[in-house]
Amino acid sequence: MPNRTARHILLATTFxxxxxxxxxxxxDVRRTDLSPKDLKRVEKVSxxxxxxxxxxQFEVMQGGAATSTKPINxxxxxxxxxxxxxxxxxxxxxxxxxxxxxxxSSPSSTQASDGLGxxxxxxxxxxxxxxxxxxxxxxxxxxxxxxxxxxxxxxxTDEERKAVADLKVVNFPDPVYGAxxxxxxxxxxxxxxxxxxxxxxxxxxLAGGExxxxxxxxxxxxxLAYGPLDPATTLxxxxxxxxxxxxxxxxxxxxxxxxxxxxxxxxxxxxxxxxARARDHRSGELKLGRFGWKAQNASVRDxxxxxxxxxxxISSPDAPSHWGDCTAAQKDCLSLPNGVQARLxxxxxxxxxxxxxxxxxxxxxxxxxRNVDDTTVLKGKALFYGTGxxxxxxxxxxxxxxxxxxxxxxxxxxxxxxxxxxxxGEGLADGQQVADASGREWRTPPLWGIGLTDEVNGHTxxxxxxxxxxxxxxxxxxxxxxxxxxxxxxxxSPDERKALITFLESL
Numbered sequence: 001m002p003n004r005t006a007r008h009i010l011l012a013t014t015f016x017x018x019x020x021x022x023x024x025x026x027x028d029v030r031r032t033d034l035s036p037k038d039l040k041r042v043e044k045v046s047x048x049x050x051x052x053x054x055x056x057q058f059e060v061m062q063g064g065a066a067t068s069t070k071p072i073n074x075x076x077x078x079x080x081x082x083x084x085x086x087x088x089x090x091x092x093x094x095x096x097x098x099x100x101x102x103x104x105s106s107p108s109s110t111q112a113s114d115g116l117g118x119x120x121x122x123x124x125x126x127x128x129x130x131x132x133x134x135x136x137x138x139x140x141x142x143x144x145x146x147x148x149x150x151x152x153x154x155x156x157t158d159e160e161r162k163a164v165a166d167l168k169v170v171n172f173p174d175p176v177y178g179a180x181x182x183x184x185x186x187x188x189x190x191x192x193x194x195x196x197x198x199x200x201x202x203x204x205x206l207a208g209g210e211x212x213x214x215x216x217x218x219x220x221x222x223x224l225a226y227g228p229l230d231p232a233t234t235l236x237x238x239x240x241x242x243x244x245x246x247x248x249x250x251x252x253x254x255x256x257x258x259x260x261x262x263x264x265x266x267x268x269x270x271x272x273x274x275x276a277r278a279r280d281h282r283s284g285e286l287k288l289g290r291f292g293w294k295a296q297n298a299s300v301r302d303x304x305x306x307x308x309x310x311x312x313x314i315s316s317p318d319a320p321s322h323w324g325d326c327t328a329a330q331k332d333c334l335s336l337p338n339g340v341q342a343r344l345x346x347x348x349x350x351x352x353x354x355x356x357x358x359x360x361x362x363x364x365x366x367x368x369x370r371n372v373d374d375t376t377v378l379k380g381k382a383l384f385y386g387t388g389x390x391x392x393x394x395x396x397x398x399x400x401x402x403x404x405x406x407x408x409x410x411x412x413x414x415x416x417x418x419x420x421x422x423x424x425g426e427g428l429a430d431g432q433q434v435a436d437a438s439g440r441e442w443r444t445p446p447l448w449g450i451g452l453t454d455e456v457n458g459h460t461x462x463x464x465x466x467x468x469x470x471x472x473x474x475x476x477x478x479x480x481x482x483x484x485x486x487x488x489x490x491x492x493s494p495d496e497r498k499a500l501i502t503f504l505e506s507l
Contacts, residue, residue: 052382066366081408091359136466146239151234176329220235244365245366273444278297289443308357317345323338415447421442463477
């Protein structure tokens with residue numbers, strides 16, 4: 001597999017052409033925050049490992065100086081960055097309280113907490129991101145809180161296609177049910193409906209005779225309260241992503257992510273990652289998308305504001321929709337009172353609420369690695385690299401010296417992601433375009449902390465819809481650009497596959 005990690009070449013990516021308004025220059029993909037001496041150091045330390053007899057230097061500290069070294073338990077994803085200041089710890093704790101706060105319907109005597117919905121999926125951020133970790137598919141009829149359905153239809157006219165191309169919109173929501181199926185509602189209002197999932201098992205045999213069964217999901221909606229969905233509306237299931245390391249991800253320079261983009265697969269390796277564009281919620285400026293399953297948000301703040309609006313129905317300065325995802329067709333919803341309190345601000349979650357929740361989200365620390373010097377872990381690491389997984393799951397970066405918070409600045413971090421969009425094949429396709437991402441494309445998710453999913457969240461469901469019941473199934477669902485790496489994993493001996501999974505469990 002060609003080494004793409006330290007390439008700094010001229011890239012005429014869609015992102016650069018549209019955001020800069022012209023052709024790329026060398027500075028578009030070279031870091032401008034470093035001296036020439038530091039740039040050489042960073043390029044050297046960012047090279048992927050080629051020797052696997054021992055751990056790399058600093059590999060344990062996968063979040064750099066921000067890494068949490070606290071004991072591993074169910075709270076492993078909920079610790080603050082180890083290098084924030086004492087005064088910032090107070091902001092983190094206030095943000096944590098707001099992240100956990102249950103919002104209530106309006107009007108209410110608790111005026112700083114009302115404004116819920118009126119249609120919603122959860123009453124608190126923590127309801128979806130339980131213990132700041134990963135969501136899961138429903139395990140019972142009433143257990144859909146950490147997973148929901150995105151609703152959208154494709155562009156149908158030249159005008160609509162241009163609106164998506166210009167990122168004036170990311171797609172077109174259902175005309176009645178909006179951008180998200182809301183399965184909960186305030187008293188006196190009917191919830192929109194209920195997500196229904198059925199699975200079929202597909203058996204396969206891997207090298208060495210190991211038998212595996214993958215479950216293929218099928219999604220529909222039931223109990224629709226406001227009439228049928230538009231015939232063109234697509235359903236895209238999403239589980240909540242883990243929260244750790246988000247501020248560090250935001251501190252990775254655009255240049256380091258763009259340097260790995262290869263939209264036309266010019267190097268012929270079968271990997272054609274594309275940079276996603278996203279509109280900043282406040283300025284409208286085009287930026288590099290790096291958050292969300294389809295990289296539809298450019299910043300932690302934008303991600304937070306989107307969740308307040310879509311998941312809880314709470315307006316904020318960056319998404320001032322007091323009735324959340326209610327549409328013009330849902331007149332009963334729009335007739336209900338909202339939670340804006342003039343003495344507190346002009347939205348239901350005014351600053352500093354959004355500021356504090358953003359700060360909290362930016363400073364949830366990645367936990368320290370475990371067992372990095374274990375021989376099986378080292379063997380699995382070599383196999384992970386050798387089968388080509390790092391073509392998309394880029395191991396490490398050095399963050400920008402100009403990061404907004406010193407805690408995230410100039411840190412060697414190990415997220416294992418390129419944060420680009422990749423065609424993952426028909427098996428994982430949801431058929432739903434989101435801005436630059438097609439119905440077959442997904443952002444490479446970071447892997448740090450993945451081995452603690454069971455410890456923190458009590459399950460091992462992976463991928464965007466939790467269909468994979470373990471890491472082996474998650475890998476075997478990879479297709480498209482990841483097909484070669486997936487086939488390489490399937491061709492390993494059972495002991496080799498176990499070693500590769502053991503490496504992932506150490507992250």
